[in-house]
Amino acid sequence: MTNRIKELRAKYNLTQEELASKVGVRRETIVFLEQGKYNPSLKLAYDIACVLGTKVDDLFSF
């Protein structure tokens, strides 16, 4: 599974720490997500998509 978190985070000029704080997770989780080493829960995927102004299926691709 790949994702566009890093790309969209850069677009909105957000740091990993800021994104983590907005969705209520630790910064390490965002690092793992961006590296594709962790599959998030549906809720976390939805929260990240909301913060990054996109839809879950645009953010993640299988």
Add this chain to the structure above:
Amino acid sequence: MTLKQYQKIKLILTVVLAFVFSQAIVLKSFVPPIILLLAVSLLLIMLRRRVTEVIADERDYITGGKSALLAIQIYSWLAVIGMFILYAFRDLNPAYEPVAMTLAYSTCVLMILYSLIFRYYNKVKLTDKKFIYIIFVFILFFVLAIASIRLFSGEDDWICKDGQWIEHGHPDFPSPAVPCK
């Protein structure tokens, strides 16, 4: 309070607890460490609420769950193997038997606790087939535990009575070396 401050306080409290526990064992005084343990636990719960950052998230819980399951499996296997080895060599040293029994019962308690907590989180209904299987496993554990008590311990032992070690049944090991009080 930041997460780093909380972690530092937690580390300091752990060191203090370890020191008090070691002193309590030396001084054979067991009430103060229990009181301190409760006080420290309450203090940590209060401090945890004051931390503004995220202490643990979903990834930590998933990793924690996997680690706990693996740790339980490894401990259970090692404890069962250790129990059989110690029990097999109990003739060499009678002290091996209580250690073997402690390992066996601690494994049983750990597995029962795991099953109960798993059931709680899994919210299994009473009519669910899974729950019936769990009950069956509990009954099996209970029967095995009773059988092991009857087979392995208690019946043939040395009992301290009026300052003397008296045979109870036919213990196949000598009376304890410690004075009978």
